[in-house]
Amino acid sequence: MTTAQPAPDLAAFRKLAVELRQTILRTIANAGSGHPGGSLSMVELLIGLYWHKLRHDPKRPDWPDRDLFLLSKGHGCPALYTVLAYHGYFPKEELMTLRKYPTRLQGHPERGSLPGIEISAGSLGQGLSMANGIAMADRLDQRARRIYCLMGDGEIQEGQVWEAAMTAHHHKLENVCAIIDANQLQQNGPVKQLKDIEPLAEKWRAFGWHTIEINGHDIAQVVKAYDEAATIKGKPQAIVARTIKGKGVSFMELNPAWHGVAPKPDELEKALRELSTVHV
Amino acid sequence: MVDKATRDGFGEGLLELGTTHPNVVALSGDLEDSCRAVAFKKQYPTRFFSVGIAEQDMIGTAAGLAIAGKIPFACSFSQFVTGKTLEQLRMAVCYQKLNVKVVGSHGGLSVGADGATAEALEEFAHMRSLPFMTVIAPCDALEAKRLTIACADYPGPVFLRLGRAPVPAITKASDAAQIGRANVVRSGDDVTVIACGVMVMHSLQAAEQLAKEGISARVINLHTIKPIDRDAVIAAAKETGAIVTAEEHSVIGGLGGAVAEVLAQTHPTPMRFVGVQDRFGTSGNPADLLKAFHLMPEDVVKAVKDVLRLKQHAL
Incomplete structure:
Protein backbone atom coordinates (compact mmCIF):
# COMPACT_ATOMS: atom_id res chain seq x y z
CA MET A 1 0.00 0.00 0.00
CA THR A 2 1.27 3.44 -0.88
CA THR A 3 0.49 6.01 1.77
CA ALA A 4 1.59 9.53 2.52
CA GLN A 5 5.37 9.73 2.90
CA PRO A 6 6.45 11.75 5.92
CA ALA A 7 9.72 12.91 4.34
CA PRO A 8 9.43 13.14 0.58
CA ASP A 9 12.65 12.56 -1.35
CA LEU A 10 12.54 15.64 -3.53
CA ALA A 11 15.68 14.77 -5.47
CA ALA A 12 14.20 11.42 -6.39
CA PHE A 13 10.97 13.16 -7.44
CA ARG A 14 12.93 15.46 -9.76
CA LYS A 15 14.60 12.49 -11.41
CA LEU A 16 11.28 10.74 -11.66
CA ALA A 17 9.76 13.78 -13.36
CA VAL A 18 12.29 13.50 -16.17
CA GLU A 19 11.66 9.80 -16.59
CA LEU A 20 7.90 10.24 -16.62
CA ARG A 21 8.16 12.99 -19.24
CA GLN A 22 10.21 10.70 -21.43
CA THR A 23 7.71 7.88 -21.10
CA ILE A 24 4.79 10.23 -21.77
CA LEU A 25 6.40 11.42 -24.99
CA ARG A 26 7.22 7.88 -26.12
CA THR A 27 3.64 6.86 -25.38
CA ILE A 28 2.12 9.73 -27.37
CA ALA A 29 4.61 9.30 -30.23
CA ASN A 30 3.74 5.61 -30.42
CA ALA A 31 0.03 6.43 -30.47
CA GLY A 32 0.60 8.87 -33.31
CA SER A 33 -1.76 11.41 -31.75
CA GLY A 34 -2.49 12.89 -28.35
CA HIS A 35 -1.80 15.94 -26.22
CA PRO A 36 1.84 16.34 -25.19
CA GLY A 37 1.73 19.96 -24.00
CA GLY A 38 -0.91 19.54 -21.32
CA SER A 39 0.50 16.17 -20.27
CA LEU A 40 3.99 17.52 -19.66
CA SER A 41 2.72 20.49 -17.65
CA MET A 42 1.06 18.32 -14.98
CA VAL A 43 3.88 15.89 -14.19
CA GLU A 44 5.02 17.36 -10.86
CA LEU A 45 1.39 17.81 -9.81
CA LEU A 46 0.84 14.07 -10.28
CA ILE A 47 4.09 13.09 -8.58
CA GLY A 48 3.16 15.10 -5.51
CA LEU A 49 -0.09 13.17 -5.34
CA TYR A 50 0.78 9.65 -6.38
CA TRP A 51 4.17 9.45 -4.64
CA HIS A 52 3.39 11.59 -1.62
CA LYS A 53 -0.10 12.62 -0.68
CA LEU A 54 -2.67 10.24 -2.12
CA ARG A 55 -3.71 7.26 -0.01
CA HIS A 56 -4.02 4.64 -2.68
CA ASP A 57 -3.24 0.98 -3.27
CA PRO A 58 -2.52 -0.16 -6.82
CA LYS A 59 -3.28 -3.74 -5.78
CA ARG A 60 -6.73 -2.69 -4.62
CA PRO A 61 -7.92 -0.01 -7.05
CA ASP A 62 -11.42 -0.37 -5.57
CA TRP A 63 -10.30 0.06 -1.94
CA PRO A 64 -13.30 1.99 -0.57
CA ASP A 65 -11.27 4.30 1.68
CA ARG A 66 -8.72 5.36 -0.92
CA ASP A 67 -8.29 9.02 -1.78
CA LEU A 68 -9.60 9.79 -5.26
CA PHE A 69 -7.88 11.58 -8.07
CA LEU A 70 -10.25 12.86 -10.76
CA LEU A 71 -8.63 14.01 -13.97
CA SER A 72 -11.08 16.53 -15.34
CA LYS A 73 -8.75 17.69 -18.14
CA GLY A 74 -9.09 14.31 -19.81
CA HIS A 75 -6.69 15.13 -22.64
CA GLY A 76 -3.86 15.00 -20.09
CA CYS A 77 -4.41 11.26 -19.68
CA PRO A 78 -1.05 10.16 -21.15
CA ALA A 79 0.50 11.62 -17.99
CA LEU A 80 -2.01 9.86 -15.74
CA TYR A 81 -1.70 6.54 -17.60
CA THR A 82 2.07 6.75 -17.23
CA VAL A 83 1.83 7.43 -13.51
CA LEU A 84 -0.63 4.57 -13.02
CA ALA A 85 1.61 2.20 -15.00
CA TYR A 86 4.63 3.18 -12.89
CA HIS A 87 2.59 2.27 -9.83
CA GLY A 88 1.65 -1.10 -11.27
CA TYR A 89 -2.07 -0.47 -11.84
CA PHE A 90 -1.45 -2.18 -15.19
CA PRO A 91 1.69 -3.31 -17.06
CA LYS A 92 3.92 -0.56 -18.44
CA GLU A 93 3.95 -2.26 -21.85
CA GLU A 94 0.26 -1.52 -22.13
CA LEU A 95 1.11 2.17 -22.51
CA MET A 96 1.98 1.29 -26.09
CA THR A 97 -1.70 0.49 -26.77
CA LEU A 98 -2.76 4.10 -26.15
CA ARG A 99 -5.46 5.12 -28.65
CA LYS A 100 -5.17 1.87 -30.62
CA TYR A 101 -8.25 -0.33 -31.01
CA PRO A 102 -8.98 -2.38 -28.96
CA THR A 103 -7.43 -0.70 -25.93
CA ARG A 104 -8.17 0.09 -22.31
CA LEU A 105 -6.19 3.32 -22.78
CA GLN A 106 -8.77 5.48 -24.48
CA GLY A 107 -7.78 8.79 -26.04
CA HIS A 108 -9.65 10.33 -23.14
CA PRO A 109 -10.02 8.26 -19.97
CA GLU A 110 -12.96 5.94 -19.48
CA ARG A 111 -14.06 4.97 -15.99
CA GLY A 112 -14.28 1.22 -15.61
CA SER A 113 -12.04 0.42 -18.56
CA LEU A 114 -8.73 0.68 -16.72
CA PRO A 115 -7.81 0.26 -13.03
CA GLY A 116 -7.11 3.59 -11.35
CA ILE A 117 -9.33 5.68 -13.61
CA GLU A 118 -11.95 7.22 -11.33
CA ILE A 119 -14.00 9.19 -13.88
CA SER A 120 -14.54 9.41 -17.59
CA ALA A 121 -13.41 12.74 -18.95
CA GLY A 122 -12.88 14.53 -22.23
CA SER A 123 -15.85 16.84 -22.26
CA LEU A 124 -14.31 19.64 -20.23
CA GLY A 125 -15.56 21.21 -17.05
CA GLN A 126 -17.32 18.25 -15.48
CA GLY A 127 -14.87 16.74 -12.97
CA LEU A 128 -15.37 19.19 -10.12
CA SER A 129 -19.12 18.56 -9.94
CA MET A 130 -18.41 14.85 -9.65
CA ALA A 131 -15.83 15.49 -6.94
CA ASN A 132 -18.48 17.42 -5.01
CA GLY A 133 -21.03 14.64 -5.35
CA ILE A 134 -18.54 12.07 -4.08
CA ALA A 135 -17.69 14.31 -1.12
CA MET A 136 -21.39 14.76 -0.29
CA ALA A 137 -21.92 10.99 -0.32
CA ASP A 138 -18.79 10.48 1.78
CA ARG A 139 -20.07 12.92 4.37
CA LEU A 140 -23.31 10.96 4.69
CA ASP A 141 -21.31 7.75 4.98
CA GLN A 142 -18.77 9.30 7.38
CA ARG A 143 -15.96 8.34 5.06
CA ALA A 144 -12.88 10.50 5.45
CA ARG A 145 -11.17 10.20 2.09
CA ARG A 146 -10.02 13.21 0.10
CA ILE A 147 -10.97 13.97 -3.49
CA TYR A 148 -8.56 15.76 -5.79
CA CYS A 149 -9.70 17.19 -9.10
CA LEU A 150 -7.23 18.42 -11.70
CA MET A 151 -8.41 20.96 -14.25
CA GLY A 152 -6.75 22.99 -16.97
CA ASP A 153 -6.72 26.77 -17.05
CA GLY A 154 -8.48 26.77 -20.42
CA GLU A 155 -10.97 24.27 -19.02
CA ILE A 156 -12.15 26.58 -16.29
CA GLN A 157 -13.67 28.84 -18.93
CA GLU A 158 -16.49 26.28 -18.75
CA GLY A 159 -19.34 27.72 -16.67
CA GLN A 160 -20.05 24.42 -14.93
CA VAL A 161 -16.72 24.73 -13.11
CA TRP A 162 -17.92 27.88 -11.39
CA GLU A 163 -21.31 26.35 -10.61
CA ALA A 164 -19.38 23.55 -8.93
CA ALA A 165 -17.09 26.02 -7.18
CA MET A 166 -20.16 27.63 -5.59
CA THR A 167 -21.61 24.25 -4.65
CA ALA A 168 -18.42 23.09 -2.90
CA HIS A 169 -18.24 26.32 -0.93
CA HIS A 170 -21.92 26.34 -0.02
CA HIS A 171 -21.78 22.75 1.22
CA LYS A 172 -18.40 23.28 2.94
CA LEU A 173 -16.85 20.33 1.15
CA GLU A 174 -13.52 20.35 2.97
CA ASN A 175 -12.44 17.05 1.42
CA VAL A 176 -12.46 18.51 -2.08
CA CYS A 177 -9.20 19.90 -3.43
CA ALA A 178 -9.16 21.47 -6.91
CA ILE A 179 -5.85 21.73 -8.72
CA ILE A 180 -5.54 24.15 -11.61
CA ASP A 181 -2.79 23.30 -14.06
CA ALA A 182 -2.38 26.89 -15.19
CA ASN A 183 -0.10 26.14 -18.13
CA GLN A 184 -1.04 29.39 -19.89
CA LEU A 185 -2.13 27.96 -23.22
CA GLN A 186 -5.26 26.47 -24.68
CA GLN A 187 -5.71 24.87 -28.09
CA ASN A 188 -5.70 28.02 -30.18
CA GLY A 189 -3.25 30.12 -28.25
CA PRO A 190 -2.61 31.87 -24.95
CA VAL A 191 -5.50 31.77 -22.49
CA LYS A 192 -4.88 35.46 -21.85
CA GLN A 193 -5.62 36.23 -25.52
CA LEU A 194 -8.54 33.87 -26.11
CA LYS A 195 -10.46 34.60 -22.91
CA ASP A 196 -8.54 35.85 -19.94
CA ILE A 197 -9.33 34.07 -16.68
CA GLU A 198 -7.10 36.10 -14.38
CA PRO A 199 -6.80 36.94 -11.58
CA LEU A 200 -7.06 33.24 -10.91
CA ALA A 201 -6.19 32.96 -7.23
CA GLU A 202 -8.40 35.92 -6.38
CA LYS A 203 -11.30 34.30 -8.26
CA TRP A 204 -11.09 31.08 -6.26
CA ARG A 205 -10.72 33.04 -3.02
CA ALA A 206 -13.75 35.11 -3.92
CA PHE A 207 -15.68 31.88 -4.42
CA GLY A 208 -14.83 30.93 -0.84
CA TRP A 209 -12.02 28.47 -1.43
CA HIS A 210 -8.80 28.24 0.56
CA THR A 211 -6.43 29.07 -2.28
CA ILE A 212 -2.72 28.31 -2.55
CA GLU A 213 -0.74 29.64 -5.49
CA ILE A 214 2.46 27.82 -6.39
CA ASN A 215 5.01 27.15 -9.07
CA GLY A 216 3.65 23.83 -10.29
CA HIS A 217 7.03 22.57 -11.43
CA ASP A 218 8.73 23.13 -8.07
CA ILE A 219 8.11 19.79 -6.44
CA ALA A 220 8.86 21.18 -2.96
CA GLN A 221 6.09 23.76 -3.40
CA VAL A 222 3.75 21.12 -4.81
CA VAL A 223 4.25 18.78 -1.86
CA LYS A 224 3.88 21.63 0.62
CA ALA A 225 0.66 22.80 -1.04
CA TYR A 226 -0.92 19.34 -0.83
CA ASP A 227 0.12 19.05 2.82
CA GLU A 228 -1.33 22.46 3.64
CA ALA A 229 -4.57 21.82 1.76
CA ALA A 230 -5.19 18.61 3.70
CA THR A 231 -5.19 20.51 6.99
CA ILE A 232 -7.94 22.96 5.98
CA LYS A 233 -11.31 22.51 7.64
CA GLY A 234 -14.70 23.91 6.66
CA LYS A 235 -13.93 24.89 3.09
CA PRO A 236 -12.67 23.37 -0.14
CA GLN A 237 -9.14 24.12 -1.31
CA ALA A 238 -7.80 25.28 -4.66
CA ILE A 239 -4.19 24.94 -5.68
CA VAL A 240 -3.41 27.33 -8.51
CA ALA A 241 -0.31 25.78 -10.04
CA ARG A 242 1.58 28.07 -12.39
CA THR A 243 3.03 25.76 -15.01
CA ILE A 244 4.47 25.72 -18.51
CA LYS A 245 2.68 23.88 -21.26
CA GLY A 246 5.13 21.42 -22.83
CA LYS A 247 7.46 21.71 -19.81
CA GLY A 248 10.87 20.12 -20.25
CA VAL A 249 11.10 20.19 -24.04
CA SER A 250 12.30 23.58 -25.26
CA PHE A 251 10.61 23.45 -28.66
CA MET A 252 7.28 22.46 -27.09
CA GLU A 253 7.29 24.90 -24.18
CA LEU A 254 4.58 27.53 -24.48
CA ASN A 255 4.09 26.64 -28.13
CA PRO A 256 0.39 26.19 -28.97
CA ALA A 257 1.35 23.94 -31.90
CA TRP A 258 2.09 21.19 -29.34
CA HIS A 259 -1.37 21.13 -27.78
CA GLY A 260 -2.64 18.11 -29.67
CA VAL A 261 0.07 16.79 -31.95
CA ALA A 262 2.28 13.74 -31.45
CA PRO A 263 6.03 14.12 -31.97
CA LYS A 264 7.43 12.48 -35.09
CA PRO A 265 10.38 10.07 -34.60
CA ASP A 266 13.07 12.72 -35.06
CA GLU A 267 11.21 15.17 -32.82
CA LEU A 268 10.83 12.47 -30.18
CA GLU A 269 14.56 11.74 -30.30
CA LYS A 270 15.36 15.41 -29.94
CA ALA A 271 12.95 15.75 -27.00
CA LEU A 272 14.24 12.65 -25.21
CA ARG A 273 17.84 13.81 -25.69
CA GLU A 274 17.07 17.20 -24.25
CA LEU A 275 15.32 15.66 -21.25
CA SER A 276 18.23 13.29 -20.62
CA THR A 277 20.57 16.23 -20.21
CA VAL A 278 18.49 17.71 -17.39
CA HIS A 279 20.54 17.88 -14.20
CA VAL A 280 18.51 17.24 -11.10
CA MET B 1 -60.86 9.96 -6.75
CA VAL B 2 -59.47 13.48 -7.10
CA ASP B 3 -57.29 14.23 -10.06
CA LYS B 4 -53.62 14.28 -9.28
CA ALA B 5 -50.51 15.20 -11.25
CA THR B 6 -47.83 12.64 -12.00
CA ARG B 7 -45.34 14.89 -10.20
CA ASP B 8 -47.34 14.29 -7.02
CA GLY B 9 -47.08 10.56 -7.50
CA PHE B 10 -43.34 10.97 -7.86
CA GLY B 11 -43.17 12.95 -4.62
CA GLU B 12 -45.00 10.19 -2.75
CA GLY B 13 -42.81 7.52 -4.27
CA LEU B 14 -39.63 9.41 -3.40
CA LEU B 15 -40.78 9.86 0.18
CA GLU B 16 -41.44 6.15 0.46
CA LEU B 17 -38.01 5.37 -0.98
CA GLY B 18 -36.56 7.50 1.80
CA THR B 19 -37.59 4.80 4.26
CA THR B 20 -37.01 1.70 2.19
CA HIS B 21 -33.78 2.76 0.47
CA PRO B 22 -31.26 4.51 2.72
CA ASN B 23 -29.03 5.14 -0.29
CA VAL B 24 -31.63 7.24 -2.09
CA VAL B 25 -30.77 10.95 -2.09
CA ALA B 26 -32.27 13.87 -3.98
CA LEU B 27 -31.01 17.07 -5.57
CA SER B 28 -32.71 20.05 -7.06
CA GLY B 29 -31.83 23.37 -8.60
CA ASP B 30 -34.32 25.53 -6.71
CA LEU B 31 -37.34 23.64 -8.10
CA GLU B 32 -37.86 21.06 -5.37
CA ASP B 33 -41.28 22.53 -4.59
CA SER B 34 -42.45 22.35 -8.21
CA CYS B 35 -41.02 18.85 -8.56
CA ARG B 36 -42.67 17.69 -5.34
CA ALA B 37 -39.39 16.70 -3.72
CA VAL B 38 -40.08 18.97 -0.75
CA ALA B 39 -41.59 16.27 1.46
CA PHE B 40 -38.41 14.22 1.02
CA LYS B 41 -36.30 17.30 1.72
CA LYS B 42 -38.19 17.95 4.97
CA GLN B 43 -38.10 14.34 6.08
CA TYR B 44 -34.46 13.71 5.13
CA PRO B 45 -32.68 17.07 5.18
CA THR B 46 -29.19 15.61 5.09
CA ARG B 47 -30.07 13.49 2.07
CA PHE B 48 -31.30 16.43 0.02
CA PHE B 49 -28.79 18.67 -1.77
CA SER B 50 -29.58 22.14 -3.01
CA VAL B 51 -27.26 23.04 -5.88
CA GLY B 52 -28.80 26.35 -6.83
CA ILE B 53 -29.99 27.19 -10.32
CA ALA B 54 -27.26 25.15 -11.94
CA GLU B 55 -28.57 22.11 -13.79
CA GLN B 56 -25.27 21.09 -15.34
CA ASP B 57 -23.59 21.07 -11.95
CA MET B 58 -26.59 19.20 -10.52
CA ILE B 59 -26.17 16.36 -13.01
CA GLY B 60 -22.41 16.23 -12.44
CA THR B 61 -22.96 16.21 -8.69
CA ALA B 62 -25.53 13.44 -9.06
CA ALA B 63 -22.94 11.47 -11.03
CA GLY B 64 -20.48 11.90 -8.18
CA LEU B 65 -23.06 10.76 -5.63
CA ALA B 66 -23.72 7.69 -7.77
CA ILE B 67 -19.98 6.96 -8.09
CA ALA B 68 -19.90 6.90 -4.29
CA GLY B 69 -22.81 4.43 -4.12
CA LYS B 70 -25.87 6.65 -3.70
CA ILE B 71 -29.02 6.54 -5.80
CA PRO B 72 -29.55 10.21 -6.64
CA PHE B 73 -32.83 11.59 -7.98
CA ALA B 74 -31.99 14.89 -9.72
CA CYS B 75 -35.12 16.98 -10.17
CA SER B 76 -35.96 20.03 -12.23
CA PHE B 77 -38.27 21.11 -15.01
CA SER B 78 -38.11 18.53 -17.75
CA GLN B 79 -36.80 21.05 -20.27
CA PHE B 80 -33.92 22.21 -18.10
CA VAL B 81 -32.90 18.85 -16.66
CA THR B 82 -32.63 17.28 -20.12
CA GLY B 83 -31.88 20.26 -22.35
CA LYS B 84 -29.22 22.27 -20.58
CA THR B 85 -27.59 19.09 -19.37
CA LEU B 86 -27.42 16.90 -22.45
CA GLU B 87 -23.62 16.83 -22.41
CA GLN B 88 -23.47 16.07 -18.68
CA LEU B 89 -26.05 13.33 -19.06
CA ARG B 90 -24.08 11.90 -21.94
CA MET B 91 -20.58 11.83 -20.46
CA ALA B 92 -20.96 11.92 -16.69
CA VAL B 93 -24.09 9.76 -16.41
CA CYS B 94 -24.61 7.47 -19.42
CA TYR B 95 -21.01 6.92 -20.54
CA GLN B 96 -20.16 6.04 -16.96
CA LYS B 97 -23.31 3.89 -16.69
CA LEU B 98 -24.20 5.55 -13.40
CA ASN B 99 -27.24 4.95 -11.27
CA VAL B 100 -28.62 8.47 -11.66
CA LYS B 101 -32.38 9.10 -11.87
CA VAL B 102 -33.21 12.22 -13.85
CA VAL B 103 -36.61 13.60 -12.94
CA GLY B 104 -38.26 16.06 -15.30
CA SER B 105 -41.40 17.65 -13.99
CA HIS B 106 -43.60 19.97 -16.06
CA GLY B 107 -43.06 17.86 -19.16
CA GLY B 108 -45.06 18.57 -22.30
CA LEU B 109 -47.54 21.42 -22.45
CA SER B 110 -48.66 20.98 -18.84
CA VAL B 111 -46.67 23.95 -17.59
CA GLY B 112 -49.17 25.94 -19.61
CA ALA B 113 -49.11 29.64 -18.94
CA ASP B 114 -45.31 29.83 -18.56
CA GLY B 115 -45.05 29.28 -22.29
CA ALA B 116 -42.63 27.79 -24.77
CA THR B 117 -39.34 28.14 -22.91
CA ALA B 118 -40.51 25.84 -20.12
CA GLU B 119 -42.60 23.49 -22.24
CA ALA B 120 -40.52 20.39 -22.87
CA LEU B 121 -41.49 18.77 -26.16
CA GLU B 122 -38.24 17.17 -27.31
CA GLU B 123 -36.92 15.28 -24.28
CA PHE B 124 -37.88 11.79 -25.42
CA ALA B 125 -35.82 12.28 -28.56
CA HIS B 126 -32.83 13.63 -26.63
CA MET B 127 -32.93 11.06 -23.86
CA ARG B 128 -33.76 8.10 -26.07
CA SER B 129 -30.65 8.67 -28.17
CA LEU B 130 -28.30 8.36 -25.20
CA PRO B 131 -26.82 4.86 -24.81
CA PHE B 132 -27.91 3.10 -21.56
CA MET B 133 -30.59 5.70 -20.78
CA THR B 134 -34.02 4.38 -19.84
CA VAL B 135 -36.97 6.66 -20.66
CA ILE B 136 -40.20 6.55 -18.67
CA ALA B 137 -43.39 8.61 -18.88
CA PRO B 138 -46.12 7.55 -16.43
CA CYS B 139 -49.78 8.13 -17.26
CA ASP B 140 -51.18 8.96 -13.82
CA ALA B 141 -50.05 9.71 -10.28
CA LEU B 142 -50.45 6.11 -9.10
CA GLU B 143 -48.29 4.84 -11.90
CA ALA B 144 -45.77 7.63 -11.34
CA LYS B 145 -45.43 6.53 -7.73
CA ARG B 146 -44.98 2.87 -8.66
CA LEU B 147 -42.46 3.63 -11.38
CA THR B 148 -40.52 6.00 -9.11
CA ILE B 149 -40.19 3.19 -6.61
CA ALA B 150 -39.26 0.75 -9.37
CA CYS B 151 -36.51 3.13 -10.55
CA ALA B 152 -34.58 2.72 -7.33
CA ASP B 153 -34.09 -1.00 -7.91
CA TYR B 154 -33.47 -0.62 -11.64
CA PRO B 155 -29.74 -0.12 -12.09
CA GLY B 156 -28.45 2.55 -14.44
CA PRO B 157 -29.57 5.93 -15.69
CA VAL B 158 -33.29 6.60 -15.91
CA PHE B 159 -35.22 9.63 -17.14
CA LEU B 160 -38.64 10.02 -15.58
CA ARG B 161 -40.95 12.48 -17.33
CA LEU B 162 -43.70 13.98 -15.21
CA GLY B 163 -46.52 16.40 -15.76
CA ARG B 164 -47.67 19.40 -13.78
CA ALA B 165 -51.38 19.25 -14.55
CA PRO B 166 -53.65 17.00 -12.46
CA VAL B 167 -54.98 14.00 -14.36
CA PRO B 168 -57.62 11.37 -13.46
CA ALA B 169 -56.44 8.00 -12.20
CA ILE B 170 -56.42 5.44 -14.97
CA THR B 171 -54.46 2.71 -13.23
CA LYS B 172 -55.12 1.09 -9.88
CA ALA B 173 -52.68 1.03 -7.00
CA SER B 174 -52.50 -2.75 -7.38
CA ASP B 175 -51.57 -2.63 -11.10
CA ALA B 176 -48.19 -3.83 -12.25
CA ALA B 177 -45.63 -1.21 -13.22
CA GLN B 178 -42.63 -3.06 -14.49
CA ILE B 179 -40.04 -0.95 -16.27
CA GLY B 180 -39.83 -2.07 -19.88
CA ARG B 181 -43.17 -3.91 -19.86
CA ALA B 182 -46.07 -2.19 -21.62
Missing part, protein backbone atom coordinates in the same frame (compact mmCIF):
# COMPACT_ATOMS: atom_id res chain seq x y z
CA ASN B 183 -49.59 -2.51 -20.24
CA VAL B 184 -52.52 -3.26 -22.52
CA VAL B 185 -55.19 -1.09 -20.93
CA ARG B 186 -57.97 -1.90 -23.38
CA SER B 187 -58.26 -4.84 -25.71
CA GLY B 188 -59.26 -4.46 -29.35
CA ASP B 189 -58.76 -6.00 -32.78
CA ASP B 190 -59.08 -3.34 -35.50
CA VAL B 191 -56.35 -0.92 -34.54
CA THR B 192 -53.93 -0.23 -31.68
CA VAL B 193 -53.26 3.13 -30.06
CA ILE B 194 -49.90 3.20 -28.29
CA ALA B 195 -49.60 6.11 -25.88
CA CYS B 196 -47.88 7.46 -22.80
CA GLY B 197 -48.54 10.16 -20.23
CA VAL B 198 -51.77 12.12 -20.49
CA MET B 199 -52.37 10.67 -23.95
CA VAL B 200 -53.20 7.27 -22.44
CA MET B 201 -56.35 8.81 -20.98
CA HIS B 202 -57.17 10.58 -24.23
CA SER B 203 -56.62 7.35 -26.15
CA LEU B 204 -58.97 5.46 -23.85
CA GLN B 205 -61.61 8.14 -24.37
CA ALA B 206 -61.02 7.90 -28.10
CA ALA B 207 -61.45 4.12 -27.94
CA GLU B 208 -64.82 4.60 -26.19
CA GLN B 209 -65.92 6.91 -28.95
CA LEU B 210 -64.67 4.53 -31.65
CA ALA B 211 -66.47 1.59 -30.03
CA LYS B 212 -69.73 3.45 -30.54
CA GLU B 213 -68.89 3.57 -34.23
CA GLY B 214 -68.10 -0.15 -34.32
CA ILE B 215 -64.32 0.19 -34.32
CA SER B 216 -62.48 -1.96 -31.81
CA ALA B 217 -59.33 -0.17 -30.66
CA ARG B 218 -56.67 -1.70 -28.45
CA VAL B 219 -54.90 0.80 -26.18
CA ILE B 220 -51.38 0.22 -24.91
CA ASN B 221 -49.87 2.26 -22.11
CA LEU B 222 -46.22 2.37 -23.17
CA HIS B 223 -44.92 3.96 -19.97
CA THR B 224 -41.38 2.83 -20.80
CA ILE B 225 -40.37 4.29 -24.14
CA LYS B 226 -36.87 2.86 -23.85
CA PRO B 227 -36.16 0.00 -23.61
CA ILE B 228 -39.28 -0.47 -25.67
CA ASP B 229 -41.48 -3.52 -25.15
CA ARG B 230 -40.91 -4.94 -28.63
CA ASP B 231 -43.12 -7.95 -28.05
CA ALA B 232 -46.16 -5.84 -27.17
CA VAL B 233 -45.60 -3.53 -30.13
CA ILE B 234 -45.06 -6.32 -32.66
CA ALA B 235 -48.03 -8.31 -31.33
CA ALA B 236 -50.25 -5.24 -31.66
CA ALA B 237 -49.11 -4.72 -35.26
CA LYS B 238 -49.65 -8.34 -36.18
CA GLU B 239 -52.98 -8.69 -34.43
CA THR B 240 -54.59 -5.37 -35.33
CA GLY B 241 -52.74 -4.35 -38.51
CA ALA B 242 -52.79 -0.60 -37.84
CA ILE B 243 -51.02 1.59 -35.28
CA VAL B 244 -51.59 5.09 -33.96
CA THR B 245 -49.09 6.55 -31.53
CA ALA B 246 -50.04 9.37 -29.18
CA GLU B 247 -47.72 11.49 -27.06
CA GLU B 248 -47.50 14.96 -25.54
CA HIS B 249 -44.19 15.44 -27.34
CA SER B 250 -42.82 16.23 -30.77
CA VAL B 251 -43.69 13.66 -33.43
CA ILE B 252 -39.95 13.60 -34.17
CA GLY B 253 -37.91 11.08 -32.23
CA GLY B 254 -40.34 10.28 -29.44
CA LEU B 255 -42.64 7.38 -28.66
CA GLY B 256 -43.96 7.32 -32.23
CA GLY B 257 -40.45 7.17 -33.60
CA ALA B 258 -39.53 4.38 -31.21
CA VAL B 259 -42.54 2.31 -32.26
CA ALA B 260 -41.84 2.97 -35.95
CA GLU B 261 -38.21 1.89 -35.54
CA VAL B 262 -39.36 -1.47 -34.23
CA LEU B 263 -42.10 -2.04 -36.79
CA ALA B 264 -40.17 -0.86 -39.85
CA GLN B 265 -37.71 -3.67 -39.25
CA THR B 266 -40.03 -6.41 -38.06
CA HIS B 267 -43.57 -5.95 -39.26
CA PRO B 268 -44.13 -2.85 -41.41
CA THR B 269 -47.57 -1.56 -40.52
CA PRO B 270 -49.65 1.50 -41.46
CA MET B 271 -49.10 4.17 -38.80
CA ARG B 272 -50.27 7.61 -37.79
CA PHE B 273 -48.56 9.85 -35.23
CA VAL B 274 -50.50 12.06 -32.81
CA GLY B 275 -48.12 14.55 -31.24
CA VAL B 276 -46.72 18.04 -31.50
CA GLN B 277 -45.95 18.91 -35.11
CA ASP B 278 -42.36 20.17 -35.06
CA ARG B 279 -43.10 23.42 -33.30
CA PHE B 280 -42.61 25.17 -29.97
CA GLY B 281 -45.21 25.53 -27.29
CA THR B 282 -46.98 28.72 -26.28
CA SER B 283 -48.71 30.25 -23.26
CA GLY B 284 -52.16 29.14 -22.27
CA ASN B 285 -54.19 26.97 -20.00
CA PRO B 286 -52.95 23.36 -20.43
CA ALA B 287 -56.40 22.10 -21.41
CA ASP B 288 -56.68 24.75 -24.12
CA LEU B 289 -53.17 23.97 -25.32
CA LEU B 290 -53.92 20.27 -25.67
CA LYS B 291 -56.79 21.27 -27.96
CA ALA B 292 -54.73 23.79 -29.90
CA PHE B 293 -51.93 21.27 -30.42
CA HIS B 294 -54.34 18.50 -31.52
CA LEU B 295 -53.72 16.18 -28.60
CA MET B 296 -57.36 15.54 -27.70
CA PRO B 297 -59.39 12.30 -27.90
CA GLU B 298 -60.98 13.52 -31.12
CA ASP B 299 -57.52 13.90 -32.64
CA VAL B 300 -56.79 10.28 -31.78
CA VAL B 301 -60.15 9.28 -33.30
CA LYS B 302 -59.27 11.11 -36.49
CA ALA B 303 -55.84 9.46 -36.66
CA VAL B 304 -57.43 6.05 -36.16
CA LYS B 305 -59.84 6.63 -39.03
CA ASP B 306 -56.96 7.79 -41.23
CA VAL B 307 -54.86 4.77 -40.43
CA LEU B 308 -57.77 2.41 -40.98
CA ARG B 309 -58.12 3.81 -44.51
CA LEU B 310 -54.43 3.04 -45.04
CA LYS B 311 -54.94 -0.44 -43.64
CA GLN B 312 -57.88 -1.02 -46.01
CA HIS B 313 -55.78 0.19 -48.89
CA ALA B 314 -52.93 -2.13 -47.91
CA LEU B 315 -55.18 -5.20 -47.79
